[in-house]
Amino acid sequence: MQSTQKPGPEKSKNCVSDRIKDVILQRIFDGTYQPGQKLVELQIAKEFATSQAPIREALSQLEAMRMVETEPYKGTRVRQVTSSEMQECLEIRGVLEQLAAEKMGDKLKPRMDELRQRAKDTVVAAREKNAQKYGHANIEFHRIIVEACANKTLKMVWETIAPEIRMLSLVHSNLFNLEDCANEHLEIIEAFAENDNRYAGKLLKLHTETVLVGDEPPAVG
16 A cells, blocks of 8 residues: 655755756756856745745755855855866866776676767767757766766766866857867777777876866867
8 A cells, every 4th residue: 555645844845955956057057057146045935936945955955066155145156167176177087087997897888879879969069069968968978987887986986076077168168179079989989899998098088188278268078
C-alpha cells in the first residue's frame, strides 16, 4: 500500500530552494544575470510566489558554488570573475582530466557514441557562435570522460569547479578561437578510439589549459 503522507515543511522548503537555485544558475549560465548584477531577495520571492527563506537557502547554495557573493549591507551579486581565476581553474581541470584518461582503461567504450555526439554538438555550436549551446555541450563532453573513469574522488573535485568553468567561459562572449577548440574534441576522441589513453590525456590537458593574456578572451575548452 502506497503511503499518502505529505512531505513535511522542511522537505517542501528544500524542494523550492533547489528549484530556485537551478533557475538562477541557468540564468547565470545563459547571461540573463550578468556578472556584478544584484539579486534582490524580495523580487525573486515575488517572482516565485514564495517567502524569502527558500530564496536565502538557494543563494547560500549558489555562494557555496562560487556563483554569487554576498557582502554585508550590500546584498548578493553574481560573482565577477577574472582571467587569472579562469586560468587557475582550467589548469586544475586539465590535470584532473589527464589523470582520468590515464586511469580509464576500457571504461569509456560504452559511452563513445555519447561522447562523439557531444563533440559534434560543440562543433555545431561553434559554427553558430552560440555560447550557451557550446558551454552546455562542452561541459557534458568533459563530464562523460570524468564519469567514465569511475574515480569518485576525482569526479567530486572536478564537479566543484565544473559550474564555475562554464560560467567563466560564458563571460567572454566573442567566442575567440571556438571552432579550433571544438575540433580538438574530435582529436581527443580519435585517441581514445585507438586505445591510446595516455595520448588522449595529454591532449585533454593541452586542450583544457588556456593561457590568458591581458583582456584577450579565452578559448572555452
